[in-house]
Amino acid sequence: MWQIILDFIVVFFLIFLSRIAWIIGKKKEQKQIRLFFKSISIFILLHLLVFPLIYMKLINQNENSIRIEKNIISFERNEKMKQAFEQKMEIENRLIKKHKPELTDFTNKYSNQLSQIPWNYLDNKRILKFDSFMVTGKTMRQEIPGGHDYKEIEIYDHSNIKLLELNIFNDKENLYDIIKQYLTELEIDKKRINKKIDDIEKNKFWNYRQILPYTLNILFTDNFNPQSRIANFIYFLHNIVVLGFLLTIIINLFQFYLLNNK
Secondary structure, three states, X not given: OHHHHHHHHHHHHXXXXXXXXXXXXXXXXXXXXXXXXXXXXXXXXXXXXXXXXXXXXXXXXXOOOEEEOHHHHHHHHHHHHHHHHHHHHXXXXXXXXXXXXXXXXXXXHOHHHHHOOEHHHXXXXXXXXXXXXXXXXXXXXXXXXXXXXXXXXXEEEOOOOEEEEEEEOOOOOEHHHHHHHHHHHHHHHHHHHHHHHHHHHOXXXXXXXXXXXXXXXXXXXXXXXXXXXXXXXXXXXXHHHHHHHHHHHHHHHHHHHHHHOO
């Protein structure tokens, strides 16, 4: 999610820059300066936004559509895999570890009792005792600006040794539904991260910020080469845009120089 948010911030910033350049160009009276800023605006939009997004779509749909140097792919894959495994470890740390009671079995075994216990009955008020466990709970608030309330549930054995602590963000009313929703969300997270790891192994891991640096120097690099027909066509258009921009800048600067030396 954070990767998508960061991509969105970069895209929004570049759109903003493109818009500013266009507005500045419109306000200039001299034709050459006006065309100069408008060219920059279009160049930012196409070169830094449109084409990298198209490349990202192509390579994630078919890794063979664009050939990227193996050392680059290896580096990017390792970075993504590292992040994915850190997320997986975080999820697994939220699960019950070895020598701890199996939460699913605990929930199913005491489902009738748990379903009859409303949260406000337990919330920072009571300790519930079962055959082998004790359960306490309280409502907490995240220590960040605008933080949300969450339910903290702790399970102890009768020797008062903490076996498990759950931090749960859901609005379910009884203890059984609260824990079941937590387990459901864990399973969803596990499937999501496993799919992410599987996609990374298939080289389907590219996002906008990753692909952008390899498309900046599109005219003078061998690290990024199109292979499929559609990729070659897009690559050709991209080169035309870059060459057209460079040519426009050169002509405008030359005309501006001539006008100022008359």
